[in-house]
Amino acid sequence: MNPRAGMLMAAGALVAGTVTGLPASASASPAAGPGPSTRPVAPLVWTDCPTKAYPKLQCGTLRVPLNHDDPGGRSISLALTRVAHTARTSQGPLLVNPGGPGGSGRGMAGYVAASLPAKVAAQYDVIGFDPRGVGRSEPALDCRPGHFKPVRPDSVPGGAEAERAGVERARAFAQACGDKYADVLPYIDTVSTARDMDVIRAAVGAKKLNYLGYSYGTYLGAVYARLFPERVRRMALDSVVNPHGVWYEDNIAQDYAFDSRHKDFAAWVARNDDAYRLGTDPAAVEAAWYRMRDALRTTPAGGKVGPGELEDTFLPGGYYDGYWPRLATAFAAYVNDKDSAPLVKAYEDYGAAGPAADNGYSVYTSVQCRDAAWPRDWNVWREDSWDAHAKAPFSSWNNAWYNAPCAFWPVESLTPPDVTNDRVPPVLILQATEDAATPFEGGVALHRMMRGSSLVVEDGGGNHGVTLAGNDCLDGHLAAYLSTGAVPRGGDGAEADAVCAALPEPEPAKAPAKRDAARSSGATLHGLLGQVR
Secondary structure: OOOOOOOOOOOOOOOOOOOOOOOOOOOOOHHHOOOHHHOOOOOOOOEEOOOOOOOOOEEEEEEEEOOOOOOOOOEEEEEEEEEOOOOOOOOOEEEEEOOOOOOOOOOHHHHHHHHOOHHHHOOOEEEEEEOOOOOOOEOOOOOOOOOOOOOOOOOOOOOHHHHHHHHHHHHHHHHHHHHHHOOOHHHOOHHHHHHHHHHHHHHOOOOOEEEEEEOHHHHHHHHHHHHOHHHEEEEEEEOOOOHHHOOHHHHHHHHHHHHHHHHHHHHHHHHOHHHHOOOOOHHHHHHHHHHHHHHHHHOOEOOOEOHHHHHHHHOHHHHOHHHHHHHHHHHHHHHHHOOOHHHHHHHHHHOOOOHHHHHHHHHHHHHHHHHOOOOOOHHHHHHHHHHHHHHOOOOHHHHHHHHHHHHHOOOOOOOOOOOOEOOOOOOEEEEEOOOOOOOHHHHHHHHHHEOOOEEEEEEOOOOOOOOOOOOHHHHHHHHHHHHHOOOOOOOOOOOOOEEEEOOOOOOOOOOHHHHHHOOOHHHHHHHHOOOOO
16 A cells, blocks of 8 residues: 555455466465475574563574475575573464565564563464565565655546556566566465465474464465465464455455545544644545645645655554544644644655665565456556545555556466365454454455354454554453464354454544654554554
8 A cells, every 4th residue: 555554455356256276387286285394494593683672582594495396496585583482381383474465574573472461472482584575584675766755646647648657657666576586576475475484384393383464464374274274273363354355356445445444534633623623524624634635746745745645644544543643733734834844754754665665565566466366457457446536535546556566567477275274273363343454354254264263353443453452352362362272252143253342542642752752552563564664
């Protein structure tokens, strides 16, 4: 969705329920059995790399095959972190993934170990990793540095010439990826990353893997479970990708969901008119936001924030409502006081893309363009984007351009595996009803596809990534599951096995700088998930 907030979904014209095995030349199909795990893997060597926040953190590097169907060929490296178990008896490795694709997971090990109840965390070796192509793993992709340098053209094309410029910009990104990484791109995909996970399992000497995945990490986990069902011990999936829409249909669903969440933001601002003075009518507040957007087309704030950058800045609020107070403060300052400085600062903190975001976006496109088929006819994109924009104008075109390189991707797309599964132990699925990035239907769909799974719902919650973010009810279910393997079971005919109330909505910010300095657990988690800086 944007260089920082949107490394979550993409597009692929896949009809729901149409699935086949993967081509053997690209990646093993579920029926083909595990390839790399049948050969010896050198044990991981861990060295201390403490931080102030996580003094027990350790680091390691693991070599994995670039092409898992050619394990004796070229290898690449994965960068990992670990917080080792301290209990007398270990429950094995707990591998964690923050999503993306393209999200760095090295920061997750310390956070998850510190956020779980101490008694539970002590039983696990909590392991984070940078997936292939990401962060400190090598090679780290950066297809076109500065692709999101401001000020970009308005994401909503104002005519045929503007649209052609956007298409050429997307084509240039795809071509740059192909020119720089032609030998690597065929192996940057979800199935290859899932097979990397099994090499990690073997390298730490575990017969089975425990896993906690957020966002795209839920799809990665479901693919791993399909490939290696006998090696899944426990698996918790938070904020679930709809496997039926990988990736084009999921992407369009996001357009509508983010627009709805933006309306929720406007309604919250209206309820807090005493603080923001933008009016008590949500529709009027939303109209003021779009007038701000129009004004920035002519005069970008600080020479940095045009309409596209404004969307980038406010998109994180669609992932986590803890950002609403500061976003509203910047919005109100621009509208009421003609002061653009808070908006520029919000963009710099929430929307601007640096080298890490360039790397994340390069992997995002590489994985999702490779994972599944995309429309190659731009007319399909144009029609779908205008249809979505007519009903959901907040970010539909922004999202289309974000994913548009896949229309011109230089590597042939794969066919996504069917992640239907009746061979794994109970999987714990956690999902908020108003999640915009991975709408609620995805959690329900995967729950139905994974026999014996348990669905825990945050009723009325709109945040993306809901465990270890301050909701004691959800965290209790996760802790119980990791401790004993127990999952809640609902009554006959109930879709949800357990329901937790959503956290209260945020209070208006009275001292934004002070509040930002004292980050809550929710803000910390969402930073690690790549949804803000």
